[in-house]
Amino acid sequence: MKSILVTGGCGFIGSHTCLELLERNFKIVVIDSLVNSSPLALERVKKLTNKVKNLSFYKGDLRDINFLREVFFRLKDENNSISGVVHFAGLKAVGESCYEPLRYWDNNVNGTINLIRVMEENNCKTIVFSSSATIYKVTNNLPIKESAEIQSINPYGSTKLVIEQLLNDLAINSPQEWRISSLRYFNPIGAHPSGLIGENPLGKPTNIFPLIMQVGIGRIKKLQIFGNDWETFDGTGVRDYIHVSDIAEAHFLALEFLLEHKPQIINFNLGTAKGTSVLELINMFQEVTKIKIPYEFTDRRKGDSCTVIADNSKAFLDLNWKPKRSLSEMCCDGWRWQSNNPSGYL
């Protein structure tokens, strides 16, 4: 049985992916600093699988290289060497990154450099990295292919972009050694259908879906929609929402692909290739939950773009991955999680 290190495994996408990988018979070792999550997420994951003994957790920060070395050393000592890494750990709030760029660069980039260094020291050269659609240059050329032009417009995006460049340099320098896949997520939402695990931002959420759910549970009175004058059919921004369980499945497929093929670097868009406007998302949420979401329009937010939709054909061709869950399932599952856990993991 192969052991996989999952950094940031207590987080939203990490916890769903841990469950997926456990069900696919991997041994999972999670590292997480808990800066934006709770260890209870893994307790919930354990409730959803009978492979509990294959999950272990080390609390710590990727920026602490001695901690990382110790985890790798301990695993080797137990004859449990890491075959590959799924690297989620990072700070992810675009707005916050504009006010605290140094914190974002330090956490995301320095954390990744440490991780790569310790992977090299242990001859572990397989990594699936959580990248983002924010690295694409704003474009009207839709849907966006992996080969589209890249340009970051905020510090968060810059950290993702520079990490992709680092991974690219590793692949160029040692093409016979590294197996690398950056997965560029579009807009992951929803939750596991059990309602036991889901998105649990510790501060005030900034993404649209967690905000809608906070209005749903009454924590926020009104949703602010940034702009109703975009060049879209109803004036609100259009995004490509994708169910977190579909994203989790793609991680398994990307990891399996890397482990079974020769060393290479290969990047994939993870989206549904369907655009949904903010108003359509709200309408769908209201329809499936029967809960009214009051909203108001405000000015456009700096750094936002009009329409972002993935071309996901490469992931289908190479990984045989196709998102299966509908927008209504995303809303329904997300709400089940939020309404069962109004205060997150407590």
Ligand SMILES: NC(=O)c1ccc[n+]([C@@H]2O[C@H](COP(=O)([O-])OP(=O)(O)OC[C@H]3O[C@@H](n4cnc5c(N)ncnc54)[C@H](O)[C@@H]3O)[C@@H](O)[C@H]2O)c1
């Ligand atoms: N959720 C999205 O909309 C989205 C979109 C594109 C990309 N991503 C990327 O996917 C990854 C996972 O996102 P998520 O939504 O699950 O976020 P999340 O905040 O729920 O999970 C990230 C996890 O990483 C941990 N972490 C952060 N910095 C760390 C460090 N230095 N050392 C150890 N642990 C650390 C946090 O405590 C958290 O558990 C992130 O890298 C994010 O940038 C997310």
